Amino acid sequence: xxxxxxxxxxxxxxxxxxxxxxxxxxxxxxxxxxxxxxxxxxxxxxxxxxxxxxxxxxxxxxxxxxxxxxxxxxxxxxxxxxxxxxxxxxxxxxxxxxxxxxxxxxxxxxxxxxxxxxxxxxxxxxxxxxxxxxxxxxxxxxxxxxxxxxxxxxxxxx
Amino acid sequence: xxxxxxxxxxxxxxxxxxxxxxxxxxxxxxxxxxxxxxxxxxxxxxxxxxxxxxxxxxxxxxxxxxxxxxxxxxxxxxxxxxxxxxxx
Numbered sequence: 001x002x003x004x005x006x007x008x009x010x011x012x013x014x015x016x017x018x019x020x021x022x023x024x025x026x027x028x029x030x031x032x033x034x035x036x037x038x039x040x041x042x043x044x045x046x047x048x049x050x051x052x053x054x055x056x057x058x059x060x061x062x063x064x065x066x067x068x069x070x071x072x073x074x075x076x077x078x079x080x081x082x083x084x085x086x087x088x089x090x091x092x093x094x095x096x097x098x099x100x101x102x103x104x105x106x107x108x109x110x111x112x113x114x115x116x117x118x119x120x121x122x123x124x125x126x127x128x129x130x131x132x133x134x135x136x137x138x139x140x141x142x143x144x145x146x147x148x149x150x151x152x153x154x155x156x157x158x
Numbered sequence: 159x160x161x162x163x164x165x166x167x168x169x170x171x172x173x174x175x176x177x178x179x180x181x182x183x184x185x186x187x188x189x190x191x192x193x194x195x196x197x198x199x200x201x202x203x204x205x206x207x208x209x210x211x212x213x214x215x216x217x218x219x220x221x222x223x224x225x226x227x228x229x230x231x232x233x234x235x236x237x238x239x240x241x242x243x244x245x246x
């Protein structure tokens with residue numbers, strides 16, 4: 001069970017660092033096709049920011065930001081983006097994940113369509129990896145003893 | 159200049175193994191945590207030196223920042239684990 005730390009230095013550093021970590025994660029995802037990194041690495045950094053929050057602020061506060069149910073929904077949503085872009089290419093009449101054919105839909109040249117297509121796929125991978133990393137850490141740290149409350153279920157249905 | 163950086167990297171590479179000895183055989187958990195943290199910091203500097211040797215610092219600085227970040231979170235987690243034994 002993750003307990004809340006009472007050290008003000010750790011709490012403040014975590015709270016100040018968290019937005020910078022997330023912006024850096026978005027940078028790694030967006031520049032995945034120019035520099036080292038990509039969907040998986042950016043997702044890991046994005047998950048690490050939530051793990052840092054869970055470590056320093058405890059389970060109760062972390063559940064307001066990202067509960068286990070939301071993590072499951074996010075992981076499915078990322079997979080939906082990935083397979084949706086792949087299927088869109090299939091519907092447009094080319095191979096699965098062959099982004100060149102998306103140029104007629106996006107009204108750009110094929111090279112630019114490939115760049116945008118792989119960016120979309122990396123965003124999907126990043127969301128999935130972030131949710132799964134957080135979900136694994138949440139399950140291990142709580143030992144599975146925190147049940148999903150009814151309010152959380154109703155809120156996320158909206 | 160490139161030779162200097164190469165020897166600097168090789169020296170740090172040797173020091174990593176000394177830290178690894180402390181991490182494996184070190185008496186107590188605190189020595190091990192300090193050794194792993196030091197290895198992480200040395201790896202970061204070695205990555206930056208590699209970037210300078212290949213003239214691609216802009217590529218390698220991304221990886222080294224990620225390494226520093228994960229090292230920081232790992233050290234905080236281990237320290238919190240040891241604060242009151244056995245729970246994060």
